[in-house]
Amino acid sequence: MKLTRLSLILTLSLALVMAISTAAFAAQAIDSGPVKGDGRSDYAATPKNTTTTYPGGIYLEYDANGVAKDIHSNYQRNTDACASCHATHTAVGASLLQWANVTDTCNACHDGTITTTYDVVYGDFANGTRTYGGLFGGTTEGPNSLSKHNVGEVNIAAAPGGNSAGKADGFGSEWGKSFECSSCHTPHGQGRNFRILHPDVNGLATINRVKGETLTSPDNLVFSSLKAPWLYGRPYNSSNFSDSTHTAVYVNGVKQLTGFSIDYKTGKVTFTSPPTGTVTAWYVPSFKVTGDVANKLTANEKVTYKEGFNEFCGACHTDYAALTRGDGKRLTGVYQEAYRHAFGFNYSSGPNKKGLVFSNNAAKSMTNEFTCMTCHVAHGADQTWWTDWKTKSGWEGIVSGENAGSSALKRLPNMATCESCHEKGKGDYTY
């Protein structure tokens, strides 16, 4: 009897184990199967194109060697890379942007973890060479005089010298937007600017849209080449879009929908059949910022600033630059009047100006233009950056600490930026 009961218990136990196992497998089976369309390999890649350039468009020229030039050109390798910033149906911002803060996305590579590009957090690149643009910091302990452009932390309206009310006006249309890396840079390189700087910073290029430039000689329909390249407007050949922001071409006052093409790079309109009469174009000339980078991403990298920096910075720091430039002798300012340091002049002679960076602006025939970049770095500065930057010339006798606490994004600490040109030194009371 005992044995029968024991046998029964063993049999029932085995049956129970089998039942539980079967149920577990069944439960897994219910939830099985991949979700179609959730992986990037389900998407077709953007076609590779080694010859066509996109002067004002989505892509930079294709680079076979992304390291030597601009890595952002390699979008055709993987269309899902778009998804890190854009969402097709669930975007929270214009241009289908799905991020309120794009800075994290930029820092996925530009935080030092990909050494074939710039580390903007620490302000260097692979071999330890410091960048001209400085750093966003956050890598050192305690007070180190860090000052920076506060990407991801404030709205554009927080820019000193800007519209603190945050409302769009004639000097900018994006004051109320979050200030991100993408406020100053355009990852796709529209406008072909130096360091992929934004061709429509603070929406100012759109505000300055050319509202009807007319040519009466249709043989050579190049519209103000000095204002090229143009920003791409959305379909200029559609009647469904208003003329308030987009590119449009008229012949004798009639909007053209077909029969022509636009070279955005040069501002040239070409018709299939040359029209008679006047041709009028409405377009948005991009902010033009130029410069050279020699020996890019090597220890010998050398940056030369050229055109457009005062205007670019002035798009947000309106009172400090751009429209009401100061000369130190009169009140200037759109939002707040003050006496302001002069800029935009050629520093042709004078004291040593060591440690500062002047622009070679051929458009203004200036080889030493005094710009915002002369005294300031673009990203930020702190003691660590200065300490390493001291290896450059012009630092004789300068200590890398900042007495005032904030370093105000200066290229040199304390009053060294002033002294480099003004050389006041020890007071002279003998006059």
Next chain:
Amino acid sequence: MAGIIMEIVQKGWPISRIKKFIYLGFLLVAAIFTVLYIVKTNPINYVSDKLPFTLGNEKPRFLFSIYGSGMNGGLSKPMDVTFVNDRIYITDTGNKRVQIFDRSGNSVGLFGKAGNKAGEFKFPYGITGDSEGLIYVSDMRNANISVFDRAGSFVKILADNKQLNKPGGLYISENRLYVSDIAESKVKVFDLNGKKLLEIGKAGRGKEELNSPNSVSVEGNRVYISDSGNDRVQVFDTEGKYINTLGFENNSKTSMFVNPRGIGVSGGRVFVASKVTSYVFALDQNGQKIFTLGGMGQEDENLALPNGMFIDEEGRIYIVDSANQRLVVYQN
């Protein structure tokens, strides 16, 4: 087996025979587990590796997320994770420290502070543990690997800036520490006393060459390296001999990964975090995609720029969801 059961049910066995049968069973199980213990093999992984099939298409099940400690603050730009000592250790990189959680996600402590002295951090990145329960943390900016005890007390510097340039991911297997040196584009292998044994890969874009490798993981004789700057995973053996490349399905010329980071291997599957596309891909042994986890977003089963990853012996997948400032945990 069925015949034996039927015999027991129908005829009944003498009690001494049943006892002998049970004792023999116990002895057999004990012998198997003893052997597995001696050769340091996880029985679950051993069996799953020997089976002629993988776990199929079943996706891992989402368990929970960890956002940090209420008392000590949340995670800031977390970069990597490991599970050791029955604890979850996360490099809380933005805060320059390591946070510790129990298996259920409750905060149990933290260690480290900002600085460049021994045991301090500028950019704590890779993290792993050894069989003694010691914790190894790489610091990408201080260019060293610090060792801490299980409670977080600093023990020693295992390797410094003379041996490392920009250390990233860490993994310990068979008492060998694998370190991805991001700046030098190679994986360096040390013994646990800090003696360098081997280097795998060199800088470049060709086969067997690496570009900013951010993570390394070892399974058996295979060393999986996330070749982040080249958008692929390369597999070597433990002596540094190239085996194959993952990321290119069906001989495609374009990789399914963009800036791949953490790697984990479990149940015959290779998991790879594709950081910029915010997916974790699960591949079979041949590199074919089985399914993906995540996708950009902030919901439980979304990811935003996933970075480090670790899979524990029970098949739990720990994924550092860096831009969401959290760790997500799945059960494979």
